[in-house]
Amino acid sequence: MVFMLVLLTVLIFLGVDLILRREERMLKEVDKSEKSPIFLSPDKALLPIGDELHRLYHLSHTWILQSDQGYVYVGYDDFIANLFTDEVKVQDLPLVGSHIVQGSKIWDIQLGEHSLSQLSPLSGKIVGINPACKMNLPLPAAQVEKSWILKIKADNLKSENNNLLPYSQAVMLNSRLRDELYAYAQQGHYLNDGGKIDSEYIKRLSDLDWDQLVQKFFPYHQNLK
Numbered sequence: 262m263v264f265m266l267v268l269l270t271v272l273i274f275l276g277v278d279l280i281l282r283r284e285e286r287m288l289k290e291v292d293k294s295e296k297s298p299i300f301l302s303p304d305k306a307l308l309p310i311g312d313e314l315h316r317l318y319h320l321s322h323t324w325i326l327q328s329d330q331g332y333v334y335v336g337y338d339d340f341i342a343n344l345f346t347d348e349v350k351v352q353d354l355p356l357v358g359s360h361i362v363q364g365s366k367i368w369d370i371q372l373g374e375h376s377l378s379q380l381s382p383l384s385g386k387i388v389g390i391n392p393a394c395k396m397n398l399p400l401p402a403a404q405v406e407k408s409w410i411l412k413i414k415a416d417n418l419k420s421e422n423n424n425l426l427p428y429s430q431a432v433m434l435n436s437r438l439r440d441e442l443y444a445y446a447q448q449g450h451y452l453n454d455g456g457k458i459d460s461e462y463i464k465r466l467s468d469l470d471w472d473q474l475v476q477k478f479f480p481y482h483q484n485l486k
Contacts, residue, residue, distance in 0.1 A: 303393035303400055307408040310334060317422060318431035319382035321481055323367065325425065326409070332388060333418065334409040337370065337379060340435045342406040344442060344478075345372045347460030348399035351410055352376070355387050361413070363421050368410065372402075373464040375471050378482060383421045385413040438478060445474065 311334070316324040322341050326334045350371045355361055367381040389412030393400055415421070426434070446452045451462030466474065475482050 303396060303398060306391055306393035307404045309407040310409050314428050316428060317425035319380060319425055321380035323379050323382045325382050333383060333413045333415050335382060335411040335413055336409045337406060339406055340438055341370060342403045343439050345370060345402040346457050347372055349402045350397060350399055351394040354390055357387050357390060359387050361387060375463060377475060377479060380481060382425060383415050383418060385415040388412050388414050
């Protein structure tokens with residue numbers, strides 16, 4: 262009887278020790294992830310993804326890229342990066358686990374005092390957000406364009422693809438719009454020698470001028486107000 266009690270006591274201590282060690286390992290893993298460079302530098306989370314030739318584009322200048330795991334990455338296209346040539350904030354993102362519908366608002370892009378809402382290129386469940394975009398920090402607009410913002414589990418990708426543009430068509434559309442945008446900027450002498458719009462052009466626009474620019478290049482925006 263005494264032997265059984267001693268054995269039971271030893272087993273209890275071993276069990277408690279095992280649980281404590283497991284919790285300690287979990288805490289170390291959490292601590293390690295919090296110190297990971299991805300949380301210290303947005304650059305680590307904004308690495309280029311995929312080939313833009315394989316992207317499909319929405320008229321609100323968002324795109325999708327299918328992954329090998331069955332998920333879809335979502336971001337904004339180079340017209341946004343041409344408009345916002347400075348660091349931007351990606352705001353008002355949907356929550357992980359929430360559901361979004363194709364054509365509904367998906368996020369806001371903000372530069373200075375001006376912001377622009379964009380539409381979701383597809384319907385589905387939000388399963389991931391780029392860590393850099395969750396920090397509410399200014400991010401290089403061009404770097405965000407080459408990377409991704411959301412990861413979505415699509416509801417009906419095959420059907421909704423019919424509402425999207427292939428790369429070749431998106432390039433032609435954006436080229437025309439970019440020429441018009443550059444003409445606007447050039448009138449105010451805000452087109453630099455490198456062929457880029459000076460970020461001060463957007464920052465210095467009055468609210469009225471900004472609204473007119475948005476109405477011209479993003480006509481869907483009026484329906485979101």
